[in-house]
Amino acid sequence: MPLLEVQRAVVQFGGVTAVNDASFTAERGEITGLIGPNGAGKTTTFNVITGLQRPTRGDVFFERRKVTSLPVHRRARRGMARTFQRLEAFGSLTVRDNVRVALDIHRGLRGVFTASGADIDALLARVGISAYAAERADSVPTGTARLLELARCLAGDPKLLLLDEPSSGLDDAETDAFGDLLKELAAERRGIVMVEHDMDLVMAVCDQVHVLDFGSVIASGTPGAIRSDPAVQKAYLGYSDVEDAGDHTQELEPVPGGVA
Numbered sequence: 217m218p219l220l221e222v223q224r225a226v227v228q229f230g231g232v233t234a235v236n237d238a239s240f241t242a243e244r245g246e247i248t249g250l251i252g253p254n255g256a257g258k259t260t261t262f263n264v265i266t267g268l269q270r271p272t273r274g275d276v277f278f279e280r281r282k283v284t285s286l287p288v289h290r291r292a293r294r295g296m297a298r299t300f301q302r303l304e305a306f307g308s309l310t311v312r313d314n315v316r317v318a319l320d321i322h323r324g325l326r327g328v329f330t331a332s333g334a335d336i337d338a339l340l341a342r343v344g345i346s347a348y349a350a351e352r353a354d355s356v357p358t359g360t361a362r363l364l365e366l367a368r369c370l371a372g373d374p375k376l377l378l379l380d381e382p383s384s385g386l387d388d389a390e391t392d393a394f395g396d397l398l399k400e401l402a403a404e405r406r407g408i409v410m411v412e413h414d415m416d417l418v419m420a421v422c423d424q425v426h427v428l429d430f431g432s433v434i435a436s437g438t439p440g441a442i443r444s445d446p447a448v449q450k451a452y453l454g455y456s457d458v459e460d461a462g463d464h465t466q467e468l469e470p471v472p473g474g475v476a
């Protein structure tokens with residue numbers, strides 16, 4: 217039984233169908249990629265999973281239980297954590313105090329109110345931002361702020377991590393280290409679902425990839441299968457034929473002005 221199951225989700229905003237009968241799963245211990253061109257419905261799908269958006273139709277199951285109508289905080293309490301495309305840390309607090317607050321909130325829910333320094337240090341070290349501990353969160357580079365978001369999520373020891381474009385702002389070396397960290401987190405039996413535009417990262421770390429286009433899941437499979445899927449190449453590159461796509465099949469980079 218999958219950790220997460222999205223079943224025939226539909227989200228309509230007036231006349232716009234942002235998510236169109238989308239079904240997919242994510243497993244414990246695996247990294248699942250959710251990819252697709254701009255406007256494909258990825259963020260809306262995340263909102264449906266976490267409870268920010270009630271689907272027009274369809275359901276979400278987490279650990280076999282239907283959570284479609286549960287509010288965000290109750291899903292969080294069951295073990296879902298999410299980072300946002302837009303950064304959410306407290307800008308005027310230090311990086312260290314942001315992690316402290318996150319730990320206090322999560323532990324407070326369990327009746328323990330003081331985060332130990334060692335726990336904070338461990339989380340900062342885990343995501344590789346110890347050097348920034350004393351800096352204000354609004355003064356650190358974007359990539360560091362994204363890693364801070366991840367540390368804040370991990371403070372709750374989540375079963376499912378939903379990451380919205382986590383590598384944006386990271387340089388190549390940081391992205392490689394981040395990929396290794398994701399694999400470690402998955403090896404701890406967490407499920408990870410990642411919306412990500414960096415196809416090299418997606419191809420390197422994901423166990424399964426689901427491709428959204430105009431709100432529909434047009435392909436699901438391993439990175440290798442996805443890369444050679446003609447429907448995916450068409451959505452990303454405007455090619456309908458694998459042969460036509462030529463060397464671009466290795467890249468899967470969205471074309472500027474392509475499907476939006």
Ligand SMILES: Nc1ncnc2c1ncn2[C@@H]1O[C@H](COP(=O)(O)OP(=O)(O)OP(=O)(O)O)[C@@H](O)[C@H]1O
Pocket residue numbers: 229232233234252253254255256257258259260261
């Ligand atoms: N609150 C809203 N009201 C109306 N339309 C919306 C709303 N939110 C999203 N949409 C529309 O739904 C579609 C899917 O948007 P969504 O942000 O989920 O796509 P996305 O795949 O995350 O895009 P991106 O890669 O650019 O972040 C788009 O056409 C978008 O304009």
